[in-house]
Amino acid sequence: MNLSVIESAQKKYEELAELDKKHYFHPNTSFKVQKEDGPGFIFTEGKGIYLKDVRGREVIDSLSSLWNVNIGHGRAELAEAAAEQMKKLAFSSTFAGNSHEAVIQLAKKVADMTPGDLNYTYFTSGGSEANDTAFKVARYYWKMKGRPNKKKIISRTKSYHGVSVGSSAATGLAPFRDFPSLAPDFLYVDSSIEAIKEMIEREGAENIAAIISEPVQGSGGVNLPPENFFKELRALCDQNEILLIIDEVINGFYRTGTNFGIDNFGIVPDIMCIAKGISSGYAPIGGMVITERLKEELTDLTDGVFMHGYTYSGHPMCCAVALKNLELIEEEKLNENVNFMGAELLKGFKYLQEKHEGIGNLRQIGLLGAIEFFKDIESNTRYEDPLAPKVVAEALNHGLLGRAIIYEGQDTLAFAPPFCITKEEVEKMISIIDTSIQKVKNEVK
Template sequence: MILKKNEDLQSKYEELAAIDKRHFMHPTTSFKQQQEQGPKFIFTEGKGIYLKDIRGNWIIDGLSSLWNVNIGHGRPELGIAAMEQMKKLAFSSTFATNSHEPVIRLSEKVAEMMPGDLSMTFFTSGGSEANDTAFKTVRHYWELKGCFGKKKIISRKKSYHGVSVGASSATGLPAFRAFPSLAPDFYYVDSQIESLKNLIKEEGADTIAAFISEPIQGSGGVNLPPENYFKEVREICDQNNILFIADEVITGFGRTGKNFGMENFDAVPDIMVIAKGISSGYAPIGGMVISEKLKNELIELSEGVFMHGYTYSGHPMCCAVALKNLEIIEEENLIGNVRNMGDKMQEGFKWLKDRHEVISDVRGMGLLGAIELMKDKDTNTSFEQPLSVKVVEEALNHGLLGRSIIYEGQDTLAFAPPFCINKEQVEKIISIIDTSLTKVLKG
């Protein structure tokens, strides 16, 4: 009977995999690999930190899927919130001053959570749109002020800001910019404060609209900033009349143990970009939040219409889901759990470092962490296949989904589990990493 069930599950997988290969173009995927191998998993269910695939395997979602399922999988409250909103008002446009209660309530809640005087949100469907919105807004702002030359956007190397044309152009990882006709006026600096000062001097502050940075770089390797980096960035931006944009798409809404990543570094930006954790991935929503000062200046300086908006800006259902998500995070003190379990995860990473010579560094904050692996000690060169790729593949055999980061010669394992994780589950992740490293190193 069990054998028959397994055969049925495999048959169902094969049926769907064949359709997948014919008709679904996957994001960030090798076209050839998709056609040759088909989908690695076809997920059917999620519960807490776990995902279940169509063949009946339960797997720990060690990256919260795409750093975004913060409250964990399978929360019926969010489905109920979506249903109740769709029964009343599934959609209405927010163009030309039209509005609805969910977007009004959500914008108020976001403003309450924000540091400093960040107070007004333009909603989007995700992070890439939110970053493009920020770039258009800062350029529009400087044009209104008569500073027509202030168009350039500076970002950091190893940064990630999205995959729309503007967001790709801002991304500091060359692999994401490897396509024709990038958007103009984007520049990149390393993470030393002198590099930023030098570029401003070379290009001229009167040509620079904004500086953008993630508080902690995510896809670039879970890289923390140098000490006092963002305090100095804030001062430099103020001194040179440059707007400061914080990309909190990954770090926002609790991932680092505070509401927003910048709160760990005592710096308040002029603009904050949000997405992912605002709805824990249960609905596609993001946004750009601007300061009270910037809002007031835009009101004072504007005469016509700011010709920018997406069909789904402030989608009623997405806003209702986001509100319920933020309510759960608050009522269940999940950010407190992020701090506690984040400490446990970092303790586990340090234990792994003591056990495995191949680990050169462990780092992170809250439930956002990385394990960096060394190059081959004998040759001082990268392995033919990065170790992190092999470890991620082996960890899947033991029920753990993680991420390998190999951009720019890195060899890094990244983890960002859901906020609902408990001590035993953290220990299970550490145990699987340990087992997987041991097996890969033994060959």
């Protein structure tokens, strides 16, 4: 860009930044940063794995924004699907038994993809609403069965389930629960079957409605479950008459190399929560899927109205976009590319580990992965001041937008790039991280 273009772009950024500081309340952002610093990037467009700022700066989106832009940025086909649906039917309520074609087709598509008899979907605007709905359904189910005391929900520490009042209360990561008067009756347990057994014995199975778990924890650090964890958890829930809720908001729709994360672990939950990848972030939509058994029991247990409904449950445009998104991912075999590029990502992690001391806990499943930093791996000693945020900051100087996770004493770099990423782009991403780690470690010394 020539000087006049650069100056014009900078002026536009400053004008927008000033308006942003005055009027936009940012999620997951420090109030002081919002007031004093204003926005970092103001993005204007995206293409594939790249995002471009109003000043013309391009960066690699190494986490698919919020683990959700699975198909990649800039897909005109999804805009066309949205426009076509909005021209025909922009909105209609699905309350009181009404329906429309797009929501019916999407519900059928979800049923075709989910494991076992998870065939019945309640649509929401996103993952937090999906999880809240699951909690209400679980408690409602036990109430209708004449067991109203079964209302406690168990979740794993390092879990993330959303930010509404109910889903915040379910989240195992303590900083997300730093609000007064969150929903009651949520319990947190370490990620072991023994710990869960002990909690059930202590609290009493007669008081527990459900256990919720991500197949692979996302925001908690990209943590894979212990061996045989889910098979043992499924058996434990069955033995104690506890519903099993699986949160697929990040894992679902091919992110882990299979249709859903739980497909990697060979069990069928009673309830599954979905969002993010169903529309690749192009439209706000999520859902709660329940089994045929649960659906039939709820039908038999009550003649009343299920008094729970979001205005945008089954929004026509969102459903149309989600259908097109899933169609394109399958047609272009991007779902298969997840495993090919996941293998390349792991290869890159191993290269980084060989080159730099103190990198450990490599993990990868599909296009979901992470590495951790240690001052000394053998003694499991970490840096007092975590390295991951510093590496992320340095990587930004080289054109890569990254994600550091430091909850619960972690020092983790997380990766979840769009499914359209190529081998060359994976290598470029790893190269930037390599350079950034070296720079940070030189400074730490």
